[in-house]
Amino acid sequence: MFGYENINLTLSFNLIFFIISLLIIIAYSVYVYKYTLPPVGNLRRFFLAALRILALALLVFIIFEPVLVLTEKKVLPPVSLFFIDNSKSMQINDGTNRAEAVHHFIDEITNTDIKGNKKFFSFGSKIKAVDVDSLDKINFTEPSTNFAQIIEDVKNSDDNISSITIVSDGVMTDGSTPFYSAQRTGIPFFNLAVGDSSRKKDIELKNIMFNEYIYAQTPTTISAIITNNGFAGKNVSAELYEGSNLISQKNILLDKGGVNSLLFEYTPTASGEKKIQIKVSTLDGEASVLNNNKSFFVNVLDNKINILLIAGSPSADLTFIKNSLSDDPNFRVNTLTQISSDKFLEQNQNLLLDSANIIYLIGYPNQKSGNEFLARVLNKLKTKNIPLFLLLSSEVSPVKLKEIEDLLPVSVTQIENNFLQVQPDPEITELSNPLLSYSSKNEWSNLPPIPQALSNVKVKPESKVIAKTLVNGQPKNNPLIITRYFGSKRSIVVLGNEVWRWKLQTAQKDIKLFDNFLLSSSRWLNAPDEDKRIKIRTSKRFYSAGEPIEFSAQVYDDLFNPLSDAELKLNISGPEYHDEMILNSIGNGLYEGSISINKNGDYKFTGQVLFDGKNLGTDNGTFNVGDVDLELAESRMNFEFLDQLSTETKGKTYLNTNTDQLIKDLIQTNQNSSKEKILTSEIRLWSNEILLFLVILLFSLEWFIRKRSGML
Known part of the structure; x- marks a missing residue:
């Protein structure tokens, strides 16, 4: 009817009530105009009654909130999507002329009549729609290959997609593996593999293993794997660099099994972020020399962390804590022991602080x-x-402690001289916490009791209770060990003293619980900040020359509320390079921006945030341009990747010499791929201004006729 499959009118109330209302309106209108003063002709009375009935009926109709539902059936033609790999790896010369193979397939498919519509896209670091007339302008210059973006693009499409064809060498250099997400689309992938999949003579450095955070002056091991094909028995050298400084060199005889393990010992001399590079010498005849070296960054922490123990008086706790912390060669432990007001046993207290x-x-x-x-x-x-780290005893003054309460995980309003003897009772959910993870719950619960001063303590919402207390073996709800990590501030409180007892008992059983707890606490307290008010990051650490370098930032105020109207200025410097840029706010405290750099080298950036004319702080980082070009590092076509992608989606992968079969299968797939789509639209008649206008018009016309007739 009228081109629609179904037309339906719904009311917000039961239809029976609407019919009853209409009958009442009709009866009322007839009664009103049965007799008139002065009397008028029957025709006029009937006309006036009809106007009244129509006006009131429309008014009730609006009150019942009518909605007109129109259902339309639409036949959607099949759409075939073609994604052409536009990355730089398609320019690799492996004897197959990849670019020519791609353009040959484009000519074939554009001149083939496939049922439905065809849409073309190029992909690399981004997805771009390409007109048929512009397909010959694809130039294979994208700096990375991201297959996952294809899936995201397909998910957002309203088309009746019958098939997806990817023309690529299968080398993925960015994004996540798309197998699972591609399978969930329910669309078959027909892939055209371009390039040579045979293994060529080559040496490749891969699988580098390292610790992201290490200590200065402390040796660490960096491992890697060197694979070779066709160079067994040859000698190569492997070199480890920190920046441009050669750290270590090894001579390696390439194994006939094709795999050599490589171990370097690296001892950083100073703290900070360090760029590390491993280079393997090249041999004549390698398919690619770009995969002979890799770079990465490590964060070197200060080798000697200065820990200051401030004690209200000489005590066994002070001695035992100092001895345990001093066992770690990365800690330099100093003490300040108060003997009177502003007087300490040790000298140079300001310098130590x-x-x-x-x-x-x-x-x-x-x-x-x-x-x-x-x-x-x-x-x-x-x-x-x-x-x-606070060890809270009954000697602590709650009044003076109030000065640093903002930094603590608890609020303390009262500390009495009376105390309970308590044992730690670790929370079940915190047994994997790094402060407790070196010992079992049973080992903690069997520690000797320590005095806990009776106090009025309130745990802050952002804090975490690591352990509560046992009194005479019975669990209590009183906290004992509490941590807090809020913003960039970390703190630990132990609500008790004489913890030296824990050391004495565990030492007899050769248990390192006391030492591990203190060492783990210190490492946790000194861990790099994850939650900072200002965070500025690049999307990755290594870029190809000319590749867009994408910056993202987060800005928060003191209470960690996002700030969206601050000014974020970025200074970027490198070899013979300096530039400034302003990151754009995208709301909710998030900022972004990008820049392209063509000169190879290591670069640093520093971001400064201004808000209401005040400097809120800075953040900085590093990135590299040109050291690694992943697109050119792998010269072999990855047929296995493309084949698995098509298998997971019930499609098929073809070599570029078999395009005829690919086109036949696409034609067959599209034969029965048309589908019907039911489109439903709702028209809310009760909110339509025309109905309200008609009600006013009918009442106005009735009133006008009554006045002309001299009626009351």
Whole structure:
């Protein structure tokens, strides 16, 4: 009817009520115009009654919120999608002339009559729609190959997609493996493999293993695998570089099994981010020399972390904690032992405080603690984001502790001289926590009791209770060990003292629980910040020359609310290069921007954030241009990848010499791929202005006729 499969009218109330309302309206209108003053002719009375009935009926109709539902059946023709690999690897000369093979297939498919529509796209780092007339302009210059983007593009399409054809060498250099997501589309992939899949004589460096975070002056091992095909028995050298400095060199006899393991010992001399490169010498006849070296970055932490123990008085806790922490060669442990107001046993307390990377407060601050030094400690903790460990005893002054409460995982309003003897009871959900993971729950629960001062303590919402207490073997809800990681501030509180008892008992059983807890706590406190108010990152660390370098940033205020209207200025510097750019806000505290650099080298960037004329802070990082060109590193066509992709989607992969069969299969697939789509549209009549206009018009016409007739 009228080109629609179905037309339906729905009301928000039961139709019976609408019919009853109409009958009441009709009866009322007839009754009103049965007798009139002055009397008028029957024709006029009937006309006026009809106007009243229509006006009131339309008004009730609107009140019942009518919706007109129109159902239309539409036949969708099949659409065949073609994705052409436009990356630089398609220019590799392996004897097959990949570019010519691609353009030959394009000519064939554009001149073939396939049922439905054909759409063409190029893909690499991005998906781009290409007109048929522009297909010959595909120039194979994209710096990366991302197959996953094809799936995302297909998911957002409303077309009746009958098949997807990918023309590529199958070398994926960016994005995730698309097998699972491609399978979920339910669309067959017919892939045309371009290039030579035979293994050529080559040497390749692969599978580099390293620790992302290491300590200065501490040896670490970097491992790698060297594979060879056709060079067994040949000698090559492998070199390890930090930046441009040669660190180590090894001579290697290539194994006839095709695989050699490589181990380097690397000892960084200073902290900071270091670019490491492994280079394997080249031999004549290699298919590609670009895969003979790889680069990566490591973060080198200070070799000696300065830990300052500030004690309210000499105690066994101070001695035992110092001895345990001193066992780690990466820690330099200093102490400040208070003997009176602002007086300590040790000298140079200001110098020790200024150099501290972590601060332990052991029964400090107490009533004797001087305000001047306490203020210096507070300033150090707040302005330098120094992590804090607090051992809370009954000697601690809650009034003075209030000064640093913002940094603690708990709020303390009262500490009494009375105490309970408690044992730790680790939370089940925290047994994998790095502070506890070296020991079992049973080992913790069997530790000797320690005194816990009766106090009024409230755990902050963002804090985490690692362990509660046992009193006489019975679990209590009182916290004992609490941590907090909020923003860039980390802190740990142990609500008790005389923890030296734990060391004595475990030492007798050769259990390292006490030592491991303190060492793990210090490492956790000193861990690099993940949650910073300002984060600026590149999408990856290594780029090809001319490839867009994409920056993304997150900006938060002091309470970690996102800031979307700040100004984020980025300074980029490198070899004979300097540039500035402003990152654009995209809302919710997120910023982005991109730039292209054609000169190879290592680059640094520093971002500064300004808000209301104030400097909120900075962030920085590094990236490299040109050291690694993944598109040219692999010269072999990856037929296996393309074949698995088509198998997972019930399609097929063809060599570029078999395009005739590919085209036949596409024609066959499209024969029965038309499908019907039901389109439903709703028209909300009750919100239509025309109906309201008609109601007003009918009432106005009735009123006009009544006045002309002299009726009341």
